Amino acid sequence: MPLRVYNTLSGTKEEFVPIAPGAVKMYVCGVTVYDYCHIGHARANVVFDVIYRYLRHAGFDVTYVRNYTDIDDKIIRRANEQGLAWDEVAGRFIEEFDKDMASLGLELPTHQPKATEHIAEIIDLVRVLVEKGHAYQAGGDVYFCVEKFDPYLRLSKRSLEEMQAGARIEVDERKRHPMDFALWKEAKPGEPWWESPWGKGRPGWHIECSAMSMKYLGETFDIHGGGKDLIFPHHENEIAQSEAATGKQFVRYWLHNGFVNINAEKMSKSLGNFFTIKEVLEKFDSEVLRFFLLTAHYRSPLDFSDQNLSEAMAGLERIYSALAGIEDAVAGRTPPSVVDVAPDELSEAQRELLDKARTLIDRFREAMDDDFNTALVLGHVFDAVRTVNRVLAEGVKGDAAVAIVTDLRDKLREIGGVLGVFGSEPAEFLDRLKKRKAATLEITEEEILRLIEERTAARKAKDFKCSDEIRDYLLAKDIQLLDSAAGTTWKVK
């Protein structure tokens, strides 16, 4: 089944056919570096990280470019507020961005260009637009002329008339048309500047993405991604600048991720209802956050709340518990190849697992091929987890059982490799969660272990009244004891 993606440009799912067979050129708008990243940024970047990984998994040779916009009005404003140099602000938040993305387990893109390192390309592009009559100089500014670019607003499916009807923007008198936008901005006193044919100034927003994407990926490339909020004006303007300059189609497939909501409202700086990645990672494990972001389809809105995060944590814990169970069951055993397993020697649960495992990767690909449906993939994963738990519950005895359980583990890891989850050692992950939860307890680990010992002694002496008292005491403090043949362990409720 071919890969199908939802293309904002056509408004439908289309079969994905790259320009060059076997190779994908993809550009995703990064961030303007003037503040910490919030969960919305986390979503966008995780989503495209998964798309990047899946395209490679599907056999494509992917060139992935994600930029830093490190010169912009907001950076200058922030620098002035904090009494810092603009490039100090940019440098600092580039570092913070990198840290956040690393903690979310993102792979590095092929290129991560910075706007300020591509001023020459930007000026060249603006010059071409002026020469071709698509842009005009007004004082030290250069504006793009939207009326001369016929397909303008095709991506957002609007018209200039509609936009003006609802316009709330103040019109700059130097613009020929109110919707014209700046390609180059004259430097005001004290502002950063670069020398240009139009005097000292800096790039406008939008132009850096056109210049950098075309430099690294060519004048026409396959995929351009970003949050839905970038459709207008950012991506619309990128298309206008790029296509007016080259006369060629800029991008074939436009992919946009949905917002992260708080109480059904978009998380955004202006509403002030945002959580930074840092803040959330203080409360939840980074893999839990990443897993949560994949529980909904990337184009749907995703409601962020402690409860939803906790549910994601419970789900991920269930998966890791199964993986840990598999590790325990197969530890030190070398399984024969699963292809040698004879189905008629298996129990019913084992046969079911064999069947499920056999089709798991196909179902995974089918879901991902349908516009990267990670939520459906997780459904398949849970389905497999339930089946393997059944096998674990009846005991993994013969070689055949070891083989099929190991095979399933490998397949879950393969899927996890694309989603960027399930990569930790199961026991280590569960321990990590436990430690994190334990940090909020009003009882120390030493105390818990001492009480467990006491209880074990009581149980040995068949003093169940005493042992139950200890268990209930711990339970009141959110400690759940788990007895097994191997001894007693504990977890935080």
Add this chain to the structure above:
RNA sequence: GGCGACGUAGCCAAGUGGUAAGGCAGAGGUCUGCAAAACCUUUAUUCAGCGGUUCAAAUCCGCUCGUCGCCUCCA
């Protein structure tokens, strides 16, 4: 005001014409000294409402209600 999206169980969520995946929470059972975990069974005759098209609709069309987004910086 213009344009657009969405509304599936207590909660989260997949499903775009063939008779409602999956997770969390809940109930009952197996296991257990008792629990927990795990497993089994169970929880939407129904997909915001009302009409229409069709042999067949959560899926297509129309209207109504509700929520949200974009039109200004935003992932």
